Amino acid sequence: MSTKTEQILEDLKSLTLIEVSDLVEKLEKTFNIDASQVSAGVVMAGAPAAIPAAVEEAKSEFDVILAEAPPADKKLGVLKIVRTLTGLGLKEAKDLVESAPKTIKEKASKAEADNMKKELEEAGGKVTLK
Template identity: 40%
Template sequence: MPLSSVKIPSRSFLRRLLVLPSVAAVAGAARPLSSAAAESRTQKLERIADELLSLTKAEREDYAVLFRLKLDLNLPSGALASPGSAAADAPAAAEEKEKEKEKTAFDIKLDKFDAAAKIKVIKEVRAFTDLGLKEAKELVEKAPVVVKKGVAKEEAEAIAAKLKGVGATVVLE
């Protein structure tokens, strides 16, 4: 449940709750909490609550994950997140995009090609793949199609430049 929908009881309610005898005490099995012990617990809870409220959104998200791990809860990752955590996730999404930009392995996708340059494109595809003439022709005719996967950046750029030079439109993914 999102933190924003959790109703936090008032301090007076918490004090009354802590001063009331425990359930076991009502049954006669234990003594009620002393006033000093209840006050000490109240102060501790207030201090913890104040510290939690002073955390930033990112720190609250980290705390929520840590709390779930400590309690061994299997909740969805956004279950305890605050409604503003989507805004906090924006920098994380930007970091993921940067990591994608810094990829080392690329897929070469043949988007389209000029009909007049079809034979040249087939020859180039055969040059950097181990396909025969028939397989290369079928592959080129299926455009848009990935013609080679997991290629190093430099090699992918070189292949893309060759294909563009013969009249194909190529995308590196």
């Protein structure tokens, strides 16, 4: 083991459970991986190869999905945003909102999907990105 690796290992040993949890969360976000899906054998044997592959496979297109129909007091706001984002007519947008979960947009860029999610959630909708 190199001295650099040994130093990192010693630093990890000194972390609290909360700090380890934060570290795992940051590693997952940085390398777009899910630590719960990685087995011990993969971590030990394949980590150097797995990390670049995970970074390469980072999603660039997302489906914006209205997860559930909004409550009655938020429905009109969500309906207006859906019409703006999709260009649908009033009846089509109303049917889409009322029949959630439904896909609002397929293959949106990360920025576009995040913007759509933000707008819909501000209006009172519940949105997921896939």
